[in-house]
Each structure stands twice: as C-alpha cells, then as structure tokens.
Amino acid sequence: MRYRKESDSLGEKQIPANAYYGIQTARALDNFPITGEKPHPELVRSIAIIKKVAAKANAEIGLLDSSVAAAIKKAAQEMELGMWNNQIVVDTIQGGAGTSLNMNVNEVLANRAIEILKNSDVSVSTNSHVNMSQSTNDVIPTAVHLTLLKMAKGLCASLNALHEQLVIKENELDDVIKMGRTHLQDAIPIRLGQEFGAYACVIKRDIARIEQSTQQLNKISIGATAIGTGLNARIDYREKVMEFLIEETDYPLETAENLVDSTQNTDRYTEISSTLKILAINLSKIANDLRLLSSGPLTGFNEINLPARQPGSSIMPGKVNPVIPEVINQISFQVIGNDHTISLASEAGQLELNVMGPVIVSNLLKSFTILTNGIDVLSEFAIKGITANVERCRGLVESSVGIVTAINPHVSYEVAAKVAKEALVSGKSVRSICLQEGHLTEEELDIILDAKEMTEPGISGSVLLKKTVGIS
Structure with a gap:
C-alpha cells in the first residue's frame, strides 16, 4: 500500500494514499479499536446535511469563498447520498465526545472538495473551511437530533402497522372463547379477540409516548459551538444555518431556549430511551404470551398457531419453534440493557459537556434500529398469520373449574366454592354438578x-340474577 505523510500538533503520521480521511481519523483508528462498528449511516447523512448548510450559510454571510463553499456543498451532497460511507471509519464508541467522527467527516469533505477544485489555486481547510462557525459540540448533537427524528418516524410507522395487524386479529378472533389465566392458573373465560385487543391498546400507548418524547428533538443547538456561548458563530450565521436546515429537512426546527443547557445535558436522550425501554418491555410481554398460547402443540396450551418459519431442531424431526417471539424477547433484553447504559452515561456528564455522548448515541441508535426491524418481523411473520385452535379453546373452557365464577352470583359464593371443590376432586364438570x-x-x-x-x-x-336471587 502506498502512503502519504500528514502532520498535526502531535507530529507526523502515514496515511493510506487513496484515503480521503486524514491524520485525525488515523489517530482515532489507532486509539479506538473498540467495537468494530462504524457510525450509523443515517448519522453520517445528518452530519453531511449540516456541513452542506453550514457552508451555504457561511458563504451567504460573506465568511467563506463561494467556490470553496460550492465544492464543500457538492462533496457533502455526495456524502448525503452515501457515496463516502466507506471513508467514515472511526469506531462508534470513542473518547473525545465525538470529535473523531466530526473530524473524519471534515477531512473527507475537505479532500473531496480539493479534488473537485483540482484546477483551482484555492485550497480547502478541514478546520478553517469545512468546520467554519462550528464545533463538534453543536454539530454532533444537532446531527443526532435529525437522525432520531427520522428513525422515530420509521419506528412509529412500524408500530402503526403492528397495531393494525393486532386490531385485525382482535376482530377476526372475537368470537373465540377461551380460558383467561392469572398466576398461570385458570381464572375466568375471555375471548381471544379481547386478548389481542389489549395488545393493540398497549402498542397504541407506546406510539403516543414515543411521539411525545421525540417532539423535543426539534429544538437544536447548531450555532452553540463549544459550550453553548456561541463563540466564533455570528448571529447571522445562526439564523441562516437554521433557515437552510429547515429547508433541507422539512422539520419544524428551532434553536434551543438555552444553548448552554442544551450543550451540557442529555436528558432528552434518557427520556427517549426510557420510552423505548417501556416499548421493549411491552413487546416482550406480548412475545411471552404468544409463546405460551402456542406451546405444545400436544402437551402445552395449543390455543393458537403461529406461522411456521423454519425447522426447529437439528435432532428432533418435525419440531417447529416460536422463533419470531423468541427474537422479540432478545431484542427487548438488548434495548433494556441499552437504556441502562444510556442512563449511566447521561449521569456521567460534568460541567459544560457530557463527553459520554458516543456511547449514548451508539446505544440509542441501536435500540431504534433493532426495535424497528424486530417489529416489522413480528407484524409480518407472526401476528399476521396467527390462527386459533377453536375447539381446543372451547374444550378447555368447558372442562375448567374457572367457569364456576360465572355461577357465583346466582347460587352464592359458598355454594360455588363447594361445586368447585367437588369438580376438582371428582373430575366432573361444573355444569353437571350444578344440575x-x-x-x-x-x-x-x-x-x-x-x-x-x-x-x-x-x-x-x-x-337471570334478578329472577333467581330476587334483586330489585
């Protein structure tokens, strides 16, 4: 491999000759071989949008040469389309509060802009031009907000599709009578449709929680620069960059009320993460139910059939496992763990900046990604194809002592208790004993x-109650 030499305040370093990134990225590659995971493509896209509108704003107010601004904008547009994702190589978890990621993008855009201006005498500086009027501490949080707004929209779309499938099942299975259970013991009858209706209700609440918590992401800190005081970012730059960001994204963006607060604190992320944790808990409960209701088939509940997705065993022929609910459980466990990491990292902020931003963002984006993908799978490969074993459900109701609760108001609690005891001892049905x-x-x-x-x-x-026990 051929190399080129670059230097910074720490000295010289060899960089692959064909790399668009530079020395700061190379140092980050040495320092942070942590997860092997690269920054999320949507986050890179959001940073590229910010760099594009920043160059436009700086040119508009006369700070940046128009030809340099045009080259940076063209390079940023290419990055926005994913053309340079292979050059964004820093690890997703890194020290420095995201500086390595910001500089990785700056270096790629600067070198691509130089390439675009190859017949010009104008040079493009990574810091002085691409990063003009900016700091990592306002660029990265703003990019995170843009990314989360888009991912939240995708997650809610998937949740709405799941809700729709659950409502379909609620109506489709509404006349299937089965035993309800508390403490995993027979309780009283319920319709299978009522169970799916309850699932639909909790998912609807999850959608509302996520939509409400993500509204605050429209408040961004671009122009705050290093610690929220706005040093090196002119007022007219802030106005222009906000105007151009709104045009680019079509989001109702506005500057945060207090830019120092916005730079210091990450409670927005902990709140959003907590809504994802609640969603994960609810999804896991639904998955647990689906596994129980479909268990057996001969020695379990066997009240519903899940679509068969793949052979279930390397040794037991014919076995089919509830693999979709199982993966939902595992996704949920991961999201709950991610939320705990985010909580710890948010608490670890000190003074004017929370330097734990990379691990917060990494876990939050991962939670959004795996929840969205998992919900799509659950909706399409499990809920959509569920069928009921109607006779099995009815048979369990008729043979259960639990239905004695229904006769309780008509014969008194004491009589009903005696009927229940006799049914358990004799094996006779509640109906036959009452007769x-x-x-x-x-x-x-x-x-x-x-x-x-x-x-x-x-x-x-x-x-009948009025007739039998004389209630007026």
Missing part, C-alpha cells in the same frame, strides 16, 4: 355459561 345438585336448571346454565355473557357482563345473566 345434579339442583342448583340451577339446564336453561339457566345455558344463559349463565353463554360465551358472550361470560366475557361481557350485564346482558342476559343480570336478568
């Missing part, structure tokens, strides 16, 4: 144990 003991007639039991009546109080059973 045998003369507690209720066949006609009365048909009304009381009607599937709809047992899952929606206040219809025919209440009429």
Whole structure:
C-alpha cells in the first residue's frame, strides 16, 4: 500500500494514499479499536446535511469563498447520498465526545472538495473551511437530533402497522372463547379477540409516548459551538444555518431556549430511551404470551398457531419453534440493557459537556434500529398469520373449574366454592354438578355459561340474577 505523510500538533503520521480521511481519523483508528462498528449511516447523512448548510450559510454571510463553499456543498451532497460511507471509519464508541467522527467527516469533505477544485489555486481547510462557525459540540448533537427524528418516524410507522395487524386479529378472533389465566392458573373465560385487543391498546400507548418524547428533538443547538456561548458563530450565521436546515429537512426546527443547557445535558436522550425501554418491555410481554398460547402443540396450551418459519431442531424431526417471539424477547433484553447504559452515561456528564455522548448515541441508535426491524418481523411473520385452535379453546373452557365464577352470583359464593371443590376432586364438570345438585336448571346454565355473557357482563345473566336471587 502506498502512503502519504500528514502532520498535526502531535507530529507526523502515514496515511493510506487513496484515503480521503486524514491524520485525525488515523489517530482515532489507532486509539479506538473498540467495537468494530462504524457510525450509523443515517448519522453520517445528518452530519453531511449540516456541513452542506453550514457552508451555504457561511458563504451567504460573506465568511467563506463561494467556490470553496460550492465544492464543500457538492462533496457533502455526495456524502448525503452515501457515496463516502466507506471513508467514515472511526469506531462508534470513542473518547473525545465525538470529535473523531466530526473530524473524519471534515477531512473527507475537505479532500473531496480539493479534488473537485483540482484546477483551482484555492485550497480547502478541514478546520478553517469545512468546520467554519462550528464545533463538534453543536454539530454532533444537532446531527443526532435529525437522525432520531427520522428513525422515530420509521419506528412509529412500524408500530402503526403492528397495531393494525393486532386490531385485525382482535376482530377476526372475537368470537373465540377461551380460558383467561392469572398466576398461570385458570381464572375466568375471555375471548381471544379481547386478548389481542389489549395488545393493540398497549402498542397504541407506546406510539403516543414515543411521539411525545421525540417532539423535543426539534429544538437544536447548531450555532452553540463549544459550550453553548456561541463563540466564533455570528448571529447571522445562526439564523441562516437554521433557515437552510429547515429547508433541507422539512422539520419544524428551532434553536434551543438555552444553548448552554442544551450543550451540557442529555436528558432528552434518557427520556427517549426510557420510552423505548417501556416499548421493549411491552413487546416482550406480548412475545411471552404468544409463546405460551402456542406451546405444545400436544402437551402445552395449543390455543393458537403461529406461522411456521423454519425447522426447529437439528435432532428432533418435525419440531417447529416460536422463533419470531423468541427474537422479540432478545431484542427487548438488548434495548433494556441499552437504556441502562444510556442512563449511566447521561449521569456521567460534568460541567459544560457530557463527553459520554458516543456511547449514548451508539446505544440509542441501536435500540431504534433493532426495535424497528424486530417489529416489522413480528407484524409480518407472526401476528399476521396467527390462527386459533377453536375447539381446543372451547374444550378447555368447558372442562375448567374457572367457569364456576360465572355461577357465583346466582347460587352464592359458598355454594360455588363447594361445586368447585367437588369438580376438582371428582373430575366432573361444573355444569353437571350444578344440575345434579339442583342448583340451577339446564336453561339457566345455558344463559349463565353463554360465551358472550361470560366475557361481557350485564346482558342476559343480570336478568337471570334478578329472577333467581330476587334483586330489585
């Protein structure tokens, strides 16, 4: 490999001759061989947008030569399209609060701009031109906000699709009666559609939480520079860069009320992460339910069928496992762990800057990515194809002692308790014992144990209650 020499205040370093990045990136490669993961492409795209509008704003107010600005803008547009992602090589977790990432982008854009201006005498400086009126400490947080706004939109779209599938199942399975369970023990009947309706409700709340928490991302700190005081960024630059960012992104962006606060504190990220954690917990609970309801098939609940996605064993022929709910569980565990890391890193801020930004951003973007991908998989490969084992569900209801709760108001708690005990000891059904003991007639039991009546109080059973125990 051929190399070129570059120098900085620390000395000289060999850089691959064909690399668009420079010495600061090379030092970061030496210093931070940590995860092997490169910055998220959406984050790189957001930084490129900021560099493009910054060059435009600096040229507009007369600080940056128009030809240099044009070259930087062209290079940034290419990066925005993903052309130079292979040159953004620093590790996602790094010391320096994101300076290595900012400088990696600056170096690539500067060298590409020089290439664009190859027949010109004008030079392009990484710091003086590409980073003009900026600091890592306002560029990276602003880029993170833009990235999260886009990713939140994608996540909510996936959640809305999941919600729609759950509502479809709620309606489709509404007349399937089954046993409800508490403490993993038989409780009282419920309709399978009601269970899926409850899942739809909790997902709807998750969508609302995420949308509310991400609204604050529209407040950005571009122009705050190093610590929020705006040193080296003129007022007219701040106005122009904000104007151009709004044009580029179509987001309702505005400058944060207090730029020092915006530079110091990362509570916005902890709040958003907490909503993702809540979503993960809810998704994991749904996944747990799906695994239980489909368990067996012969020795478990076997009340629903999940779509078969792949053979389940290398040794047991014919085995099919609930792999989609299993991956949702694992995604959820990862998101919960990411949230804990984000909480610790947010607490570790000191004075004018939280230097733990890289690990916060890395984990937050990872949570958004794996949740969005996992929800798409859950919706398409699991929820959409679920079917009910109707006879199995009905059979479990009819054989369960749990339905004794439905006759309780009609015969008294004490009588119902005796019926339940006898049913458990003898193996006889609640219905047959009630008939045998003369507690209720066949006609009365048909009304009381009607599937709809047992899952929606206040219809025919209440009429019977008045007749039987004399309630006026």
